[in-house]
Amino acid sequence: MESGVRRWLVNVSLWNPSVDQFASVVSLLPEDEQRTITKYMKFDDRKRALVSRLLQYSIVHEVLGIPYDKIIIHRTLEGKPYLINGIGSPFSNFNFNVSHHGDYVGIASDPLCLVGLDIVSIMIPEQTTEHEFMSNFSSYLTALEWKNIAKTGTSEVKLREFYRYWCLKEAFVKATGAGLGFGFHRLEFHHKNWTDISVYIDGIESREWKFSLYKIDERHWASIARGLANGADEQFDASLPVTEVGFIQRTVDQLIQSRSHGAQQNSC
């Protein structure tokens, strides 16, 4: 039975299309999406933007069965993509979130809870130390979080801890759609060795949000935030599944093929 839950990852460093191949894949998407993709200055950013959109359309098609050419995805003012024509779907609040960083583009969907996904690629600019890099973000983490980071170990480990906190905060603001301007310092993450992760918002523990962290590879991590806003109904709280599902790796070729397969089905 379709659950509406998906967690997909694509390693874009494995896809190296020629200029023509890239253009032909771009042309599969609606025109306004094509325009947005070509506005990116760097090719790697265009590639990530394209794959992000392929994932969005694929997930909607696969979960809700809407034909590719009928899918309409818009963005909020904050830039969060969402499906316009999901009405009539069996899922009361099907929503999804995409993220990309470094070599990976990912997507997560949920039938009921708001879901946010953030992927980080753990790296620092050249000619900067871990300490210098992290000091740029001193006001974005709370004193307690910085204290926990300081306790850990080598600069490398501290950097990874920093990225985990950042990743969780991003996933949260992306799930709520609040996006920019939320104020990361208002969020404080508590955890037991990165399990049992909970968030305190403005000093108050939130029981409506669940978080998980995944190691994708040595350099990449992903975080998922799932929750219900509008104050938790006691009922809903009990029904939030505790365990998270893992990520499935997909390839760009698979995503492209599933589109033409979907088109063939519709023309039968």
Add this chain to the structure above:
Amino acid sequence: MASVAGTAFAVSVRPPRRLQQVSNHLSGLKSVSFTSQRKSFVSIRSAPRFRISCAAKPETLEKVCSIVKKQLALAENALVTGESTFVQLGADSLDTVEVVMGLEEEFGISVEEENAQTIQTVQDAADMIEILLEKKNAA
């Protein structure tokens, strides 16, 4: 506030600053909090000394463009204008924070975290810097 998946499901989160900025644009004035003075929105509007301009001076914008190019490691001749969004230029949220820090250093000003997180275009950054510079020079 974001409506998701075309349903009536509403998220009750305090309206994000970006939306506030948009509506302030419409009323012709930006809401910016000044770190040292903590003036309220009303008193800023009524104080005659502060000429709050919505558009940065050309030279400010130019300087911001060149700093942004350097921070994001773009080519010298890369086309960066006021309309360019940081996202289009290849900046993620971490990069944007760093760019703002670089701008703070270059201009000798300080941007509050919540305002820094609302900067989406190069013009946004330049406008915010212009306001902070005017405030600094008027002080």
